Amino acid sequence: MHVLKRFLLSRTTVLTLIALMLGAVVVGYLFPQRFLVTPAELARWQLAHPQLAALSRLGALDHVYTSPWFALLLGCFLAVLAVSTVEQFQRALQKTLKGDVAGDPVFVARGEEAVAAILRAKGFRRLGTVAGGSRFVKHPGGYWGPFLLHLGIAVSIGAALVILLFEQRGVLHLVEGETAPPGAPWYQEERGLLAGTLLLPAAVRLDRVAAAYWPNDDLRQLTTDFSFIGQGGVTAVSMGINRPAWFRGVRLFQGKSYGRAFYVEFRDARGEWHGEILQLDQPANRAQASYGTFLLGWAPFRLKAKYYADAARRGPESDQPLLVLRLVDGARVVSELPLTVGGTGRLGPYAVSLTRTARWGGIIFIRSRGMAGIFFGFFIICLGGGLSYWFPPREILLRRDGAGCRLCWRAGRFAAMYRDEFAAVLAQAAGSAAAATGGNPVCPAGEASGDAAAAPPEPPAANHRQ
Amino acid sequence: MPDSFVTVTIIHWSAVAIYALATGCNTAGILFRKERAIRIGFGLVLGGLAIHGAGLLFWWRIVGHGPYIGRFEVLSSQAWLALALFLVFRHFLPRIAVASLLVYPATFLMIAVGLFFAPQARMLPPTLRSVWLVLHVTFYKISVCTLLVALAFSVFFLLRERGGGRWLTRLPDPETMDLLAFRFAGFSFTFWSIAMLAGSIWAYQSWGRFWGWDPIETWSLITWGAFGLYLHLRRFFGWKGARAAYFYLICFLLSVVSLYFTPLLNSSIHSEYFN
Numbered sequence: 001m002h003v004l005k006r007f008l009l010s011r012t013t014v015l016t017l018i019a020l021m022l023g024a025v026v027v028g029y030l031f032p033q034r035f036l037v038t039p040a041e042l043a044r045w046q047l048a049h050p051q052l053a054a055l056s057r058l059g060a061l062d063h064v065y066t067s068p069w070f071a072l073l074l075g076c077f078l079a080v081l082a083v084s085t086v087e088q089f090q091r092a093l094q095k096t097l098k099g100d101v102a103g104d105p106v107f108v109a110r111g112e113e114a115v116a117a118i119l120r121a122k123g124f125r126r127l128g129t130v131a132g133g134s135r136f137v138k139h140p141g142g143y144w145g146p147f148l149l150h151l152g153i154a155v156s157i158g159a160a161l162v163i164l165l166f167e168q169r170g171v172l173h174l175v176e177g178e179t180a181p182p183g184a185p186w187y188q189e190e191r192g193l194l195a196g197t198l199l200l201p202a203a204v205r206l207d208r209v210a211a212a213y214w215p216n217d218d219l220r221q222l223t224t225d226f227s228f229i230g231q232g233g234v235t236a237v238s239m240g241i242n243r244p245a246w247f248r249g250v251r252l253f254q255g256k257s258y259g260r261a262f263y264v265e266f267r268d269a270r271g272e273w274h275g276e277i278l279q280l281d282q283p284a285n286r287a288q289a290s291y292g293t294f295l296l297g298w299a300p301f302r303l304k305a306k307y308y309a310d311a312a313r314r315g316p317e318s319d320q321p322l323l324v325l326r327l328v329d330g331a332r333v334v335s336e337l338p339l340t341v342g343g344t345g346r347l348g349p350y351a352v353s354l355t356r357t358a359r360w361g362g363i364i365f366i367r368s369r370g371m372a373g374i375f376f377g378f379f380i381i382c383l384g385g386g387l388s389y390w391f392p393p394r395e396i397l398l399r400r401d402g403a404g405c406r407l408c409w410r411a412g413r414f415a416a417m418y419r420d421e422f423a424a425v426l427a428q429a430a431g432s433a434a435a436a437t438g439g440n441p442v443c444p445a446g447e448a449s450g451d452a453a454a455a456p457p458e459p460p461a462a463n464h465r466q
Numbered sequence: 467m468p469d470s471f472v473t474v475t476i477i478h479w480s481a482v483a484i485y486a487l488a489t490g491c492n493t494a495g496i497l498f499r500k501e502r503a504i505r506i507g508f509g510l511v512l513g514g515l516a517i518h519g520a521g522l523l524f525w526w527r528i529v530g531h532g533p534y535i536g537r538f539e540v541l542s543s544q545a546w547l548a549l550a551l552f553l554v555f556r557h558f559l560p561r562i563a564v565a566s567l568l569v570y571p572a573t574f575l576m577i578a579v580g581l582f583f584a585p586q587a588r589m590l591p592p593t594l595r596s597v598w599l600v601l602h603v604t605f606y607k608i609s610v611c612t613l614l615v616a617l618a619f620s621v622f623f624l625l626r627e628r629g630g631g632r633w634l635t636r637l638p639d640p641e642t643m644d645l646l647a648f649r650f651a652g653f654s655f656t657f658w659s660i661a662m663l664a665g666s667i668w669a670y671q672s673w674g675r676f677w678g679w680d681p682i683e684t685w686s687l688i689t690w691g692a693f694g695l696y697l698h699l700r701r702f703f704g705w706k707g708a709r710a711a712y713f714y715l716i717c718f719l720l721s722v723v724s725l726y727f728t729p730l731l732n733s734s735i736h737s738e739y740f741n
Binding site for chain 2: 019021028036149153169216251253256366374384385414
C-alpha cells in the first residue's frame with residue numbers, strides 16, 4: 001500500500017500522466033473523431049490515409065474520448081489527484097495546527113508584548129504556541145489553497161469521468177403535431193461506456209416550434225413547446241436555448257437544428273399516389289436557401305430540394321416558403337419545379353402538389369449524473385486558487401529572550417516577495433526600540449550582544465521556500 | 467448607426483495614441499531612471515483607460531450586449547481589462563511595475579489590431595445569453611493580464627541572462643523576476659481553469675453537453691495542461707531561471723493560439739463569437 005502511494009505521489013508519475021493526457025488530447029485533435037465528422041468525411045479521410053486509418057482503428061484513435069484506454073488514463077489521473085489531495089490535506093492541517101516556521105531567529109531588543117502589538121497591527125493573528133514561542137500567522141487560510149485547488153480539479157475530473165461512463169443522451173426530431181411513442185428510436189444517440197440505452201420516458205408530441213429573429217436575420221431565440229402524454233395525463237413543457245427543462249429525472253435541451261417539413265404528394269403515370277414529408281433545415285437568412293437530397297424508394301430518381309424561408313424574400317420566416325424540387329438522374333437534371341403551399345405542377349413523369357408545411361424541431365434528452373460535480377469543482381477551484389495565489393500565509397514565531405525577543409519568519413509561498421513585510425516588522429520594532437534605548441536594537445541571533453548592522457537584516461535565506 | 471461607428475473608432479484611436487504616448491514616457495522613465503516620466507506615463511495611461519472605457523461603454527450601448535462577440539470588441543475589451551487589472555495588481559505588488567514595459571504596448575497593439583478588423587455590430591445569438599458565458603469570457607480576459615505580466619518577467623529574465631543592455635540592470639534582480647513570472651503563471655493557470663469550467667457549465671446549459679472537443683476547447687485544455695506541467699516542473703522538479711522561462715514562452719504561445727487563432731476556425735461552435 002505504501003509502495004503504491006509512493007508511486008502515485010511520485011513526481012515522475014504525476015508529470016508522466018499530465019504529459020500522457022496532453023498527448024491524448026493532441027491525438028484526439030489530429031485524428032478525425034467520429035462524433036465530430038460525418039461518416040462520409042471519416043470514410044474519405046480513411047481512404048486518403050490508409051496507414052493512419054489502420055492505426056486509428058487499432059488504437060481507437062477515431063473515438064479517443066470514448067475509448068477504454070482514455071477512461072483508464074483519466075481514472076489513473078484521478079487516482080493520483082485523489083492521493084495527492086489527501087496528502088495536501090494532511091500537510092495543510094499540520095501547518096495550520098503546528099505551524100510552519102523554521103530557520104534562524106532574529107533578535108529584537110523590544111518587549112514581547114510590544115512586538116506582538118506590531119504584528120497584530122500588520123495583520124498577523126496569534127494562533128497558539130509552538131516550541132515555547134507564540135505563533136503569529138497572516139492569512140492562515142492560505143495553507144488550504146493548494147489542497148482546495150487539487151480537490152477542485154479532482155472533483156471536476158471525477159465528475160467528468162462519471163459523465164464519460166454513465167451519461168445517456170438521445171435526440172428526437174419531430175414535426176409539429178407528430179408524436180413519438182415511449183421507447184421510440186432516437187434520431188441520434190450517444191451513451192457512456194457503462195451506460196445502457198436511454199428510453200424515451202413517455203410519448204412526446206411536438207406542439208410548436210417558434211423562432212424569433214434579429215433585424216439582420218440572425219436567430220434571436222428558439223422555443224419549443226411539446227407535451228408528454230402518459231397514463232398520468234398530458235404534461236405541457238416549454239423550453240428554449242439556455243432554458244432547459246426537466247421531466248422524470250431526464251434533462252431536456254433545445255436542439256439547435258430546426259426547419260420546415262414539406263408535405264408533398266406525387267402521382268405517377270399509372271395514377272399511383274406517393275406521399276413524402278421532406279424535412280429541410282432553416283436557411284441562414286432570407287436571401288439564402290437550404291438544401292437537401294432525398295432518395296425515394298418508389299422512384300428511380302434522386303430528389304433534390306431547395307427551400308427559401310419566404311418566397312418573396314421579405315423575412316427569415318413566413319407562411320409562404322418556397323420549395324424548389326429537382327429530379328436528378330445521375331448527374332442529369334430531369335426536371336425542376338418551384339412550389340408554394342397549395343401549388344401543383346409537373347416534375348418529370350410525376351404530378352406534384354405541396355399540400356402543407358409545418359415546422360420541425362429537435363429535442364435533446366439527457367440523463368446524466370456528474371454535472372453537479374463540475375459545478376462544485378468550479379467553486380472549490382475558485383476558492384483554492386484565490387487562497388493559493390492571493391493569500392500566501394506568512395508565519396512568525398515570537399520568543400521572549402531576556403529583555404528582547406527573537407523572531408523566526410517564513411512565507412508559505414513566494415517568500416522572496418514578502419521579505420519586505422518582515423523587514424518592515426523588524427524596522428518598526430527596531431525604530432521604537434532605538435528611540436527608547438538609543439542603541440542598535442536588531443541583530444541576527446548569536447550577535448545579540450555584538451556589533452549589529454544598522455539596517456534590519458534580511459530574513460534568513462534558508463527560510464525562503466517557493 | 468454609421469456616425470456611431472465613426473465616433474467609436476475615433477475614441478479608440480485616441481486611446482491608442484494616448485497609450486502610445488504613455489508607453490514612450492514610461493519606457494524612457496524606466497530606462498533612464500526618470501521618475502517624473504514614469505509618473506507622466508502613469509497619468510496618461512489612467513486618462514487613456516478612462517477614454518477607452520467610455521468608448522467601450524458607448525459601443526455596448528450601440529450593440530446592446532457586452533463586449534464578447536466580434537474581433538473588434540473582444541480585442542478592445544481584453545486590452546482594457548488587461549491594463550486596468552495590471553494597474554490593480556501593481557497597486558498591491560509594486561514590484562511588477564516594470565512589466566508595464568510590455569503591458570502598455572501590448573494593450574494599444576491589441577486595440578489597433580481590433581480596429582483593423584473594423585467595428586461591426588453583431589447581434590447576440592441565443593446561445594451567448596448566459597451569465598456563465600459572461601464569467602467564462604471575463605476570466606479568460608483576466609488571464610490575458612496575468613499572462614502578459616508573466617511573459618514580461620520571463621522575457622526580461624532571458625534578456626538579462628543573455629547579457630542584454632545596461633538598462634536591464636535597472637529591473638528587479640533575476641531571482642525576483644523569475645519568482646514573479648512563476649507567480650503570475652500560477653494566476654493564469656487558476657483563472658484559465660475557472661474560465662474553462664465556467665465555459666463547460668455554459669456549454670451544458672446551451673447545448674446539453676459540458677465538453678464537446680471543439681477545437682477551441684481542445685486547445686484550451688492543451689494550454690491548461692501545459693501550464694500545469696510548467697507549474698509542476700517548477701515546484702517539484704526545481705525548474706527555474708532560463709529553462710522555466712523558455713518553457714513559459716511555449717505556454718504563452720499556446721495560450722495565444724487558443725485565444726486568438728482557434729476561434730477563426732469555422733469548424734468551431736465558438737467561431738460565431740470571434741468571426
